[in-house]
Amino acid sequence: MATLRDIAKAVGVDISTVSKVLQGAPIRVSESRRQEIFRVAEQLNYRPNMVARGLRLGKSGAIAMPVPSTANYLYPEIIGGAEDAADRLGYVLFVLKQSAVDPLGRILNIVAQGRVDGLIFADDAPSAELVSALNGRRVPFISLNKGSDLDSHCVALDDQAGFALQAEYLERLGHRRVAFVKVIPTSFTSELCMGTFAARLEPEWVWECDFFGEGVLSVIERYGASDAPTAIATASVVVAARLVQGLREKGIRVPEDVSVIGYHDSPIAQWPLPGVTTVKMASREQGMRGVEALCELIAKGTFAGEVVSTPPEIIDRGTCAAVLPC
Amino acid sequence: MATLRDIAKAVGVDISTVSKVLQGAPIRVSESRRQEIFRVAEQLNYRPNMVARGLRLGKSGAIAMPVPSTANYLYPEIIGGAEDAADRLGYVLFVLKQSAVDPLGRILNIVAQGRVDGLIFADDAPSAELVSALNGRRVPFISLNKGSDLDSHCVALDDQAGFALQAEYLERLGHRRVAFVKVIPTSFTSELCMGTFAARLEPEWVWECDFFGEGVLSVIERYGASDAPTAIATASVVVAARLVQGLREKGIRVPEDVSVIGYHDSPIAQWPLPGVTTVKMASREQGMRGVEALCELIAKGTFAGEVVSTPPEIIDRGTCAAVLPC
DNA sequence: TTGAAAGCGCTAACAC
DNA sequence: GTGTTAGCGCTTTCAA
Numbered sequence: 001m002a003t004l005r006d007i008a009k010a011v012g013v014d015i016s017t018v019s020k021v022l023q024g025a026p027i028r029v030s031e032s033r034r035q036e037i038f039r040v041a042e043q044l045n046y047r048p049n050m051v052a053r054g055l056r057l058g059k060s061g062a063i064a065m066p067v068p069s070t071a072n073y074l075y076p077e078i079i080g081g082a083e084d085a086a087d088r089l090g091y092v093l094f095v096l097k098q099s100a101v102d103p104l105g106r107i108l109n110i111v112a113q114g115r116v117d118g119l120i121f122a123d124d125a126p127s128a129e130l131v132s133a134l135n136g137r138r139v140p141f142i143s144l145n146k147g148s149d150l151d152s153h154c155v156a157l158d159d160q161a162g163f164a165l166q167a168e169y170l171e172r173l174g175h176r177r178v179a180f181v182k183v184i185p186t187s188f189t190s191e192l193c194m195g196t197f198a199a200r201l202e203p204e205w206v207w208e209c210d211f212f213g214e215g216v217l218s219v220i221e222r223y224g225a226s227d228a229p230t231a232i233a234t235a236s237v238v239v240a241a242r243l244v245q246g247l248r249e250k251g252i253r254v255p256e257d258v259s260v261i262g263y264h265d266s267p268i269a270q271w272p273l274p275g276v277t278t279v280k281m282a283s284r285e286q287g288m289r290g291v292e293a294l295c296e297l298i299a300k301g302t303f304a305g306e307v308v309s310t311p312p313e314i315i316d317r318g319t320c321a322a323v324l325p326c
Numbered sequence: 327m328a329t330l331r332d333i334a335k336a337v338g339v340d341i342s343t344v345s346k347v348l349q350g351a352p353i354r355v356s357e358s359r360r361q362e363i364f365r366v367a368e369q370l371n372y373r374p375n376m377v378a379r380g381l382r383l384g385k386s387g388a389i390a391m392p393v394p395s396t397a398n399y400l401y402p403e404i405i406g407g408a409e410d411a412a413d414r415l416g417y418v419l420f421v422l423k424q425s426a427v428d429p430l431g432r433i434l435n436i437v438a439q440g441r442v443d444g445l446i447f448a449d450d451a452p453s454a455e456l457v458s459a460l461n462g463r464r465v466p467f468i469s470l471n472k473g474s475d476l477d478s479h480c481v482a483l484d485d486q487a488g489f490a491l492q493a494e495y496l497e498r499l500g501h502r503r504v505a506f507v508k509v510i511p512t513s514f515t516s517e518l519c520m521g522t523f524a525a526r527l528e529p530e531w532v533w534e535c536d537f538f539g540e541g542v543l544s545v546i547e548r549y550g551a552s553d554a555p556t557a558i559a560t561a562s563v564v565v566a567a568r569l570v571q572g573l574r575e576k577g578i579r580v581p582e583d584v585s586v587i588g589y590h591d592s593p594i595a596q597w598p599l600p601g602v603t604t605v606k607m608a609s610r611e612q613g614m615r616g617v618e619a620l621c622e623l624i625a626k627g628t629f630a631g632e633v634v635s636t637p638p639e640i641i642d643r644g645t646c647a648a649v650l651p652c
Numbered sequence: 653t654t655g656a657a658a659g660c661g662c663t664a665a666c667a668c
Numbered sequence: 669g670t671g672t673t674a675g676c677g678c679t680t681t682c683a684a
Contacts, residue, residue, distance in 0.1 A: 003676095003677060003678085004677065004678065005677080015677090015678085016678095016679075016680080019677095019678065019679060019680090020679085020680090023679085025679095025680095048677085048678075049676090049677055049678070051676090051677080051678095052676070052677035052678045052679095053677075053678055053679075054678090055676090055677080055678075056677080056678045056679050056680090057678085057679070
């Protein structure tokens, strides 16, 4: 690994001169020297050692995105957007899986070790404990989900608009008796969303479902036991996809017998063939804006919480049908 | 952030003494001092700055696991195992998503910047270009998949045993006319696996399928157009799960009309209710062993390629039935 | 125009 | 037993 010193030696100038030239600092050097320095740097394939620079500058040039699980099907979108923004802004983005046994451990560890300049929480808003630890260490962070603490720096999706659209869409198709499936564990946001949906179209049934386990089966059972809603709205594209599939396996036709609509969008939405209808949110953009906001926070120390206002969009994949007048 | 100096000042000793004591170096200090140093360190919530230590020691204490996509449903297992091992060995593991436009860019970047001591490739074996770049920079790496270059350091699963078991299982159930679905893009390993399967049970049809897109649909079409095999074996649990679901949506019964078996295991296997039968491989252990091997490589500079020999296991979730004698 | 020097936080060889 | 010192690679005043 070539260092500044190697270049300096080769060119015959001082190391500090090389540093300044390579940084493009406002310094007057003879043009020939400047050329020569760049030439040699190129030739030696010089790359600044960010660890050393970080030590000197008191910052690392890296940010981390802790995720509770690498198995979440929404993350690819968010992560993709975040990486793009990080690349563009000269930061390295590391995805850090939280440990199941000690969710805070790894995060506090890398923060305390000075490995990252900031954090961006992809899913759960950080716990109060984590927030106070982070504040104590003066490490800025952005959350992509509102926690109960509305003061925390947050780049949120406009879920109000999203769920309003979801309800409106079903309503427009003539659905009046619908079930809403919440994703558990429920969060501050999810309760809010449920409320937004209900404001437009009051669900007659409210069910709950986790991503894995028996959740989907139990929803199907409850569907069977109920006085059949004409549509099932869910707060998740994963649950929606599994639901379509599970219902069909039971011989219940989608959308002929019941319509199903999800929330968010991801490749998983295409698994029930030819796919499940969802409300597509601007997750990718959210990831991008989140990183941009974090960098702003790192640089300026301030950031006004914001909402990604890109309008939600219905992706019609044919699992919702109009209710026929009887 | 408390530094060594803060502690030294508070206790009234030299910074180097603190360093040595805290490291547990074989040094003789008066017991009272030792106690006092630990006490103050604790009180100040001291955590060594790994960036500084890294600079001094010429290593960062971090390793990265580049993944081509965070949407792969097998990774959670591997990553989980890798993280455990990394924690245990005192390393931080970062997941690094490769950029779609410049797959090598981010990897070379963090390596050149001295951010990581080694790499562990979760999926694709590194390209020849990457291998030579890595060797040039003397950055050790482990691949979890054999590339065409058998010399590269690799911690592989015993896929020979896995596919032999898959074939054997179907054979034992009486299947003779089977289709095998390869995952594309095919790799060195996948060809090998296909061979292992065929050695035991020659497939009458060999089809191909990618994870997303139209792959599954086209396999179903080909199934319909063919002189119906009694079983479909796949090299992927994702494809198997989607296949079960897609077939059932078309009214083809699984396993009554056709058996389906996957490969690997992941939560996704439980999506077709109540799940798809697969050959479970020791992915988690592979992640663990991979990190252990990498650390060995970092420390000792040598490592003999190895195969994770934990025997594969059939997880029967009811998508394979015995062929009835006609 | 260029260089010398200090220092980020840490470790390790060596001195007392 | 404990302190001094040098230095990892880099940036940045300040001096020449």
